[in-house]
Amino acid sequence: MRIALLGGTGDIGEGLALRWAYHTDHEVIIGSRDPEKARAKAEEYETELSSRGRDVKVNGFTNEMAADRASVVVLAVPPYHVADTIEAVADSLDEGDILVTPATGIKRDDDGFHYHPPKAGSVTALVTEAAPEDIPIVGAFHNLAAGRLADLDAELGVDTLLVADDPDAKETVRLLAEGIDGLRALDGGGLANAAEIEALTPLLINVANNNEGLNDLGVRFQ
Amino acid sequence: MRIALLGGTGDIGEGLALRWAYHTDHEVIIGSRDPEKARAKAEEYETELSSRGRDVKVNGFTNEMAADRASVVVLAVPPYHVADTIEAVADSLDEGDILVTPATGIKRDDDGFHYHPPKAGSVTALVTEAAPEDIPIVGAFHNLAAGRLADLDAELGVDTLLVADDPDAKETVRLLAEGIDGLRALDGGGLANAAEIEALTPLLINVANNNEGLNDLGVRFQ
Numbered sequence: 128m129r130i131a132l133l134g135g136t137g138d139i140g141e142g143l144a145l146r147w148a149y150h151t152d153h154e155v156i157i158g159s160r161d162p163e164k165a166r167a168k169a170e171e172y173e174t175e176l177s178s179r180g181r182d183v184k185v186n187g188f189t190n191e192m193a194a195d196r197a198s199v200v201v202l203a204v205p206p207y208h209v210a211d212t213i214e215a216v217a218d219s220l221d222e223g224d225i226l227v228t229p230a231t232g233i234k235r236d237d238d239g240f241h242y243h244p245p246k247a248g249s250v251t252a253l254v255t256e257a258a259p260e261d262i263p264i265v266g267a268f269h270n271l272a273a274g275r276l277a278d279l280d281a282e283l284g285v286d287t288l289l290v291a292d293d294p295d296a297k298e299t300v301r302l303l304a305e306g307i308d309g310l311r312a313l314d315g316g317g318l319a320n321a322a323e324i325e326a327l328t329p330l331l332i333n334v335a336n337n338n339e340g341l342n343d344l345g346v347r348f349q
Numbered sequence: 350m351r352i353a354l355l356g357g358t359g360d361i362g363e364g365l366a367l368r369w370a371y372h373t374d375h376e377v378i379i380g381s382r383d384p385e386k387a388r389a390k391a392e393e394y395e396t397e398l399s400s401r402g403r404d405v406k407v408n409g410f411t412n413e414m415a416a417d418r419a420s421v422v423v424l425a426v427p428p429y430h431v432a433d434t435i436e437a438v439a440d441s442l443d444e445g446d447i448l449v450t451p452a453t454g455i456k457r458d459d460d461g462f463h464y465h466p467p468k469a470g471s472v473t474a475l476v477t478e479a480a481p482e483d484i485p486i487v488g489a490f491h492n493l494a495a496g497r498l499a500d501l502d503a504e505l506g507v508d509t510l511l512v513a514d515d516p517d518a519k520e521t522v523r524l525l526a527e528g529i530d531g532l533r534a535l536d537g538g539g540l541a542n543a544a545e546i547e548a549l550t551p552l553l554i555n556v557a558n559n560n561e562g563l564n565d566l567g568v569r570f571q
Contacts, residue, residue: 238541242548284571288556314559315552319460323552326464330537330545334510334570337536347569348556349506 130303131197133158133190133204133212136168139229140203142276143268148176148183149279151306155185158193160215165189179279195219199303201227201268206250213257220262225296228254229268231325239336240329244322251290251321263293265300266321267312269328272335272343283309285345288324290315313348352525353419355380355412355434356426358390361451364498365423365490370398370405371501373528377407380415382437387411401501417441421525423449423490428472435479442484447518450476451490453547461558462551466544473512473543485515487522488543489534491550494557494565505531507567510546512537535570 130147132140135157148155157172159165165187172185187193194200194216204212209230220226230250234243247253251266258264267289275281287304289312291297297314304312315324327346335344352369354362357379370377379394381387387409394407409415416422416438426434431452442448452472456465469475473488480486489511497503509526511534513519519536526534537546549568557566 236541239538241542242545288552313556313563316461316555316559319458320463320552320555323464323548323555326545326548327552330510330542330549331570333538333542333545334535337538341535341570344570347571348553348563348566349569 128199128303129154129156129197130199130201131156131158131193132201133193133216134208135159135203136164137203138273138277139268139271141172142271142273143201143203144172144185145175145277145279146307148172148185149179149181150308153303153306156193156197157185157187158190159187160190162187162189191216191219198223199225199227199299201229202254203229206230206232206245209250209253210257213254217259220259222261224262225265225299226254226258226262227265227267227300231269231328233329239333242326242329244325249322249325251318251325255318263291263296264318265296266290266318266324267300267304269324270331270346272331272345275343275345283307283345284347286311286313286348288313288315290318290321290324292317350421350525351376351378351419352421352423353378353380353415354423354425355415355438356424356430357381358386359425360495360499361490361493362425363394364493364495365425366394366407367397367499367501368529369525370394370407371401371403372530375525375528378415378419379407379409380412381409382412384409384411413438413441420445421447421449421521423451424476425451428452428454428467431472431475432479435476439481442481444483446484447487447521448476448480448484449487449489449522453491453550455551461555464548464551466547471544471547473540473547477540485513485518486540487518488512488540488546489522489526491546492553492568494553494567497565497567505529505567506569508533508535508570510535510537512540512543512546514539
């Protein structure tokens with residue numbers, strides 16, 4: 128399967144790109160507003176993978192071209208770029224494509240990090256509003272520490288929660304997620320349940336910041 | 350230490366009462382608006398503990414009398430009874446006492462369970478508004494499945510997050526929490542970080558409801 132990581136030069140995009148290219152046979156495509164940056168990062172990922180004996184091609188393109196080439200399109204961009212990124216790639220999305228959203232809204236104050244959703248109620252809801260109607264949305268990968276994901280030496284042993292209203296799209300993303308070693312994908316229900324999942328991310332940062340020895344935290348439901 | 354569980358006849362109260370009485374030497378006191386109910390439940394807990402070779406006294410009182418006798422007072426009541434319970438026991442709280450709040454606001458709709466905080470922003474914030482100024486508040490035990498907690502055969506192996514602005518009170522409750530076998534207490538920061546912790550509870554219920562084989566879920570940060 129071809130997976131496009133829009134904003135794939137950023138931290139969560141890097142982690143997902145490396146993990147899928149390393150652990151699976153899916154073809155990973157890096158998208159960016161700046162195609163030069165996408166190509167440079169894609170080469171970096173190739174070098175990293177090659178140093179681990181994994182010689183695979185990772186291509187970099189504009190977000191539009193990356194979305195056009197892939198059947199699963201991951202919006203690995205900050206929440207304030209979600210709407211304009213979708214607008215930019217809307218014409219590149221075909222029937223059968225799936226849009227995946229891992230972004231969450233976070234603000235920081237003196238007390239720590241807090242969930243700060245957009246007016247739509249959650250970033251996932253914002254994506255649903257902005258996306259073409261016939262493209263199914265799957266929320267996933269919200270609660271993964273980017274640094275740990277991008278470090279192929281780091282064991283994961285954590286869960287990711289999926290929300291979607293389209294069961295087939297959810298199943299496709301579940302299989303993609305479980306293709307990553309040490310990642311367990313659990314069903315979080317429909318898109319309307321996204322806010323509580325997104326809110327877990329600032330909590331993970333607070334817990335890591337307040338407890339010695341806990342860094343790059345993930346979560347395990349047990 | 351003497352711990353009063355106000356609303357200690359309810360499900361989370363039962364779990365905490367049994368665990369503390371079983372795993373520690375703290376004296377557990379059950380409070381209820383109805384002292385007869387408190388006494389009847391306290392006797393039930395004694396019988397359960399005695400059947401496991403643990404012969405300890407558990408007393409039941411009105412919430413006021415339970416709070417008066419204890420130095421740690423746990424508000425194990427539903428969120429809509431938090432304010433009136435605090436009002437009822439305010440005169441029974443002395444300097445040095447600690448008020449612990451495990452409650453969270455949850456609503457259910459067709460999609461599942463959602464975080465539904467009171468106007469104060471979180472149940473913890475509501476407690477802070479309602480409590481006497483000189484009594485430190487600690488948020489804890491929000492994310493524990495009551496049924497699993499009350500089943501002394503069930504291993505926990507999960508975390509609870511503490512929030513407080515008073516470090517001594519937080520440390521006291523941390524030690525109480527870690528006295529329970531299989532429970533790890535982590536620092537969630539100040540009281541202002543409570544909402545994200547409370548929001549984790551409806552998420553745990555959604556995940557349990559949507560995934561076969563996962564019941565009475567807790568969470569482990571790792």
